[in-house]
Amino acid sequence: MKRLLIAVPYFWLLALFLVPFLIVFKISLSDVALARPPYFPQWQFEEGWSALTDYLRALDFENFWFLSTDDLYWKAYLSSLRIAVVATFFTLLVGFPIAYGMARAPLEWRPTLMMLVILPFWTSFLIRVYAWIGILSGEGYLNQFLMWLGVIQDPLIILNTNVAVYIGIVYTYLPFMILPIYSALEKLDESLLEAAEDLGCSRFTAFWLVTFPLSKQGIIAGCFLVFIPTIGEFVIPSLLGGSSTLMIGKVLWEEFFNNRDWPVASAVAVVLLLILIIPIILFQRNEQKNREAEG
Amino acid sequence: MMGAGLFLSVIFSGDVMASVAANQVFAPWNDPKETPLIEFRGVTKRFGDFTAIDDLSINIYEKEFFALLGPSGCGKTTMMRMLAGFETPTEGEIILAGQDIAPVPPNKRAVNMMFQSYALFPHLSIEDNIAFGLKREGMPKNDIADRVAEMLRLTRLEKFARRKPHQISGGQKQRVALARSLAKAPKLLLLDEPLGALDKKLRQDTQFELMDIQEKTGTTFVIVTHDQEEAMTVASRVAVMDHGKLMQVATPDRLYENPENVYVADFIGDVNLIEGTARKTGEGSYEINWCERTPPLKSTSDTVLSSGQGCTIAIRPEKVSISSEKPEEADNAVQGKIIDIAYLGNLSTYHVKLANGQMVKAQTANTRRISRRSFTWDDDVWLSWTATAGVLLKG
Numbered sequence A: 001m002k003r004l005l006i007a008v009p010y011f012w013l014l015a016l017f018l019v020p021f022l023i024v025f026k027i028s029l030s031d032v033a034l035a036r037p038p039y040f041p042q043w044q045f046e047e048g049w050s051a052l053t054d055y056l057r058a059l060d061f062e063n064f065w066f067l068s069t070d071d072l073y074w075k076a077y078l079s080s081l082r083i084a085v086v087a088t089f090f091t092l093l094v095g096f097p098i099a100y101g102m103a104r105a106p107l108e109w110r111p112t113l114m115m116l117v118i119l120p121f122w123t124s125f126l127i128r129v130y131a132w133i134g135i136l137s138g139e140g141y142l143n144q145f146l147m148w149l150g151v152i153q154d155p156l157i158i159l160n161t162n163v164a165v166y167i168g169i170v171y172t173y174l175p176f177m178i179l180p181i182y183s184a185l186e187k188l189d190e191s192l193l194e195a196a197e198d199l200g201c202s203r204f205t206a207f208w209l210v211t212f213p214l215s216k217q218g219i220i221a222g223c224f225l226v227f228i229p230t231i232g233e234f235v236i237p238s239l240l241g242g243s244s245t246l247m248i249g250k251v252l253w254e255e256f257f258n259n260r261d262w263p264v265a266s267a268v269a270v271v272l273l274l275i276l277i278i279p280i281i282l283f284q285r286n287e288q289k290n291r292e293a294e295g
Numbered sequence B: 001m002m003g004a005g006l007f008l009s010v011i012f013s014g015d016v017m018a019s020v021a022a023n024q025v026f027a028p029w030n031d032p033k034e035t036p037l038i039e040f041r042g043v044t045k046r047f048g049d050f051t052a053i054d055d056l057s058i059n060i061y062e063k064e065f066f067a068l069l070g071p072s073g074c075g076k077t078t079m080m081r082m083l084a085g086f087e088t089p090t091e092g093e094i095i096l097a098g099q100d101i102a103p104v105p106p107n108k109r110a111v112n113m114m115f116q117s118y119a120l121f122p123h124l125s126i127e128d129n130i131a132f133g134l135k136r137e138g139m140p141k142n143d144i145a146d147r148v149a150e151m152l153r154l155t156r157l158e159k160f161a162r163r164k165p166h167q168i169s170g171g172q173k174q175r176v177a178l179a180r181s182l183a184k185a186p187k188l189l190l191l192d193e194p195l196g197a198l199d200k201k202l203r204q205d206t207q208f209e210l211m212d213i214q215e216k217t218g219t220t221f222v223i224v225t226h227d228q229e230e231a232m233t234v235a236s237r238v239a240v241m242d243h244g245k246l247m248q249v250a251t252p253d254r255l256y257e258n259p260e261n262v263y264v265a266d267f268i269g270d271v272n273l274i275e276g277t278a279r280k281t282g283e284g285s286y287e288i289n290w291c292e293r294t295p296p297l298k299s300t301s302d303t304v305l306s307s308g309q310g311c312t313i314a315i316r317p318e319k320v321s322i323s324s325e326k327p328e329e330a331d332n333a334v335q336g337k338i339i340d341i342a343y344l345g346n347l348s349t350y351h352v353k354l355a356n357g358q359m360v361k362a363q364t365a366n367t368r369r370i371s372r373r374s375f376t377w378d379d380d381v382w383l384s385w386t387a388t389a390g391v392l393l394k395g
């Protein structure tokens, strides 16, 4: 019975992660073809074992080799990483004060505040990103507002730049940053800060020596939760970014649907996954450490 | 309840009595020329419409070991927190070393507090917790290490120096909290139930350590405790509080022997309370009518009562003698039946019911083996005490 219970998550992992991954990996080893599906070789069960060995012989790492020769790809990976790092940093910058304010708010307010943070999830992500076009475009609300204030004379060009991408990412992923930090800060015992002050800390040093280290796990968790999906982000750069915005998610999309080069697109996806595995493992470690510290 | 009576009689008979007597020499509160280190002047603290501290005035002197005693929720922690700077008085002022401390933030006060909840930093090891305050002072590294080692030794935590707070027991945490507050050697140390989680042996040892530290460093201690024995053992003076009000401040022996009101008499140790009306018979001597069919009780008193005034005699059980025959020369003698006997090893407490239903406790030392005890359940016995044995209280 116990084994069965343990088997459930493994089965889950197998069905929803490992099998799709293997399929994608297999495609990444094939060659592009004008066919349906658009790659070669193919193998059906009824063809039997001898066909299988032929099939396996036809597979190669050519596509991965191709990725390394065309600098578009590694530039896109690097650019994605850079955008993800910068965006994560800004999300933290915005998210931490919000989480801190929530954790310090009167107890009866907290559920409402929490609700407000989660509320955006009730509408479609796509619609919310679209809404930003209306805000950021040349004649969008932001520019109208700033010109009405007289801060600027000519509209700012924000839409279709990396700035818009950052704004979109920070906005979209903010709750993922806020929630883990909030849950760390909420657990923080007020008397610890009093003790720190009692022992000679100013408010600020007490924050730095007590609040910050005790919310570190939450900060790390929040950063990973933003960073990991941001690297492969596709919707935000294609809607808000411009032609100069280079992100691997966008490249992947173009390979699949514009070029119909499934094998190369699959290779891009496999490499992306390999890149993501590092932060995912680090994230899991952090969570593990978190649990140990609590238990 | 039984236990309280037991230890108090032990304290006031044994060698601890000597230390109490020695403390008598140190009595700045009797010296009008002394200026107190801490002065509470009509301090009131309200949380919303709840009054936690009610018009409290207290003087605490330098080098005192001042104990706050009182039931849960009476405002002990609140008083401490006002001294440490985490609460401000709603009314009145607190003077520390001649200065109103209201505008001084906690980190600028020469006061350290040991929190009732310990408030150990969970992300720091035990030694780093202890070193925390020293580092803020900018003490040189070597000195910090020495001081931390000294504190670890004092609280017997050497083995746990590298552990994190969640890896040690409750009593050990309490000792870390104590060590951390002691480390900075502040002028005023506030200890909020510092020893509650320790076993008896360790608690006694730590009590003596505290007294020792106090003697060596001259630090002023204010200590909150639920444990009367502890308050009596360590304190130069004890304040008994109830519902945010001060009931009495006195040395432990005076508190026990001369309670000023029924609350204190009842709160400290074990006591018999007999209510009646006073009749003045001479200078400082009274007769108390307490029951219609029995002769009045005689008692001397420092408190001046008018004839016909309601009063209560408070008599400690160990001052009541028990006998089978009516004692000839006793000032007061009453008859009753033994309802219950509490055997406490070295002592026995007899619960005697008088004719009018009043219960009176009498305590005797067990100098003989239990099998040869003179009284048993349902025996009719006489209880007697002298006119000076009891304390006469108003109300």
Ligand SMILES: Nc1ncnc2c1ncn2[C@@H]1O[C@H](COP(=O)(O)OP(=O)(O)OP(=O)(O)O)[C@@H](O)[C@H]1O
Binding pocket: B047, B050, B052, B070, B071, B072, B073, B074, B075, B076, B077, B078, B079, B116
């Ligand atoms: N921040 C606060 N808000 C409202 N009421 C409070 C607050 N702090 C304390 N009180 C109330 O003030 C009263 C005194 O509290 P305090 O903590 O001083 O009690 P205490 O004497 O230390 O009790 P214990 O022995 O249980 O620790 C209690 O009734 C408590 O509920």
Ligand SMILES: [Mg+2]
Binding pocket: B076, B077, B078, B116, B192
């Ligand atoms: Mg308390």
